[in-house]
Amino acid sequence: MAELKLENIYKQFGSVVAARDVNLKLPNGQFVCFLGPSGCGKTTLLRLIAGLENPSRGKILLDSKDITQTPAHKRNFGMVFQSLALFPHLSVGENVAYSLKVRHVDKAVRRKRVAELLDLVQLSGHMDRHIAQLSGGQRQRVAIARALAIEPQLFLLDEPLSALDAKLRESMQLELRELQQRLGVTTILVTHDQREAMTMSDLVVVMGPDNRVHQVDSPLEIYRKPADTFVADFIGSSNLLQGSYSGSHEIKVGEIRLVMDNMPENLTSGMPVTVSVRPEDIFVLPGIEKGDNRLHGTVSFIRDVGSSVEIYLNCNGIHIISQTTPKGRPAVQQGDNATVVLPADACVVLKS
Numbered sequence: 001m002a003e004l005k006l007e008n009i010y011k012q013f014g015s016v017v018a019a020r021d022v023n024l025k026l027p028n029g030q031f032v033c034f035l036g037p038s039g040c041g042k043t044t045l046l047r048l049i050a051g052l053e054n055p056s057r058g059k060i061l062l063d064s065k066d067i068t069q070t071p072a073h074k075r076n077f078g079m080v081f082q083s084l085a086l087f088p089h090l091s092v093g094e095n096v097a098y099s100l101k102v103r104h105v106d107k108a109v110r111r112k113r114v115a116e117l118l119d120l121v122q123l124s125g126h127m128d129r130h131i132a133q134l135s136g137g138q139r140q141r142v143a144i145a146r147a148l149a150i151e152p153q154l155f156l157l158d159e160p161l162s163a164l165d166a167k168l169r170e171s172m173q174l175e176l177r178e179l180q181q182r183l184g185v186t187t188i189l190v191t192h193d194q195r196e197a198m199t200m201s202d203l204v205v206v207m208g209p210d211n212r213v214h215q216v217d218s219p220l221e222i223y224r225k226p227a228d229t230f231v232a233d234f235i236g237s238s239n240l241l242q243g244s245y246s247g248s249h250e251i252k253v254g255e256i257r258l259v260m261d262n263m264p265e266n267l268t269s270g271m272p273v274t275v276s277v278r279p280e281d282i283f284v285l286p287g288i289e290k291g292d293n294r295l296h297g298t299v300s301f302i303r304d305v306g307s308s309v310e311i312y313l314n315c316n317g318i319h320i321i322s323q324t325t326p327k328g329r330p331a332v333q334q335g336d337n338a339t340v341v342l343p344a345d346a347c348v349v350l351k352s
């Protein structure tokens, strides 16, 4: 168990900047996901933490101790890569025991520890099997057990589930989360899959295409209160409306007046802003109803997939998506005039 701190981490490969001014504090025992689009620097950050790369500048602290220059093999971190990197010529037991053997751990202790670990990842009885005889999920478990063998202070995972089919991936996500909670080991998972990040994490670190950290929060906070337009757009789907602050708790979007429950500080009159509203928070009413927080338009498409209904609307060039349950479906058809209601408590105002 350990607390990790990154201070002003900057990493450059030649002319490419992979991570820009990263400041992070990852609390003891938490499951943290690095989430972001391809190339945003997630893997680089994980490799810097692991000691497989050196930062161009900045510091890495583990429990207040500066480990920036500590070589990877002295950091006592367990790591699982996307490729798993299992030794194909060794048995399951030998794979799991590998790092203990390298550390000259006594044979009897090794055997006991391997048995415990295989039990932990539900592979008891597979000790003598060859890697080639295992399924994808079982190989995953071997890689996890191998990384945990040294009782790491940090458990680092780089997209380890991405090669698995969707169903197995979901069950492995829950298994991994349950295992992490049981062991209480501080864990960092790199993923570009937001559903995976939202399912597993205590804390999500959202990185953007500018290779900066945009938000660090719980999954729910990230979803409900995105820090900026990038996060609002990247996490789930959101309706983003361009407008301007018109004083008090009001935003103007063209001729439409939107009244908000919450407003960020330091807005000045006329300042351009973006209003983010989640599709499931929007109501659609048949016909035209006047009033604040209402847009008028036509229904351009309805997608009914059984478990949910999405209604697409064109409101004078502003495209809106509303999502509801089959029971909550409003009485509108494609081509109908309709009113879109954006509730004051569901609008999140972001500086543009």
Ligand code: ATP
Binding pocket: 013, 014, 016, 017, 018, 036, 037, 038, 039, 040, 041, 042, 043, 044, 045, 192
């Ligand atoms: P992905 O989800 O595609 O794996 P990522 O968010 O993990 O992406 P990184 O692999 O960290 O992104 O890469 C960040 C940037 O740094 C990219 O532009 C990448 O091309 C560059 N980069 C990473 N490693 C190196 C390297 N060893 N040499 C040169 N450039 C690199």
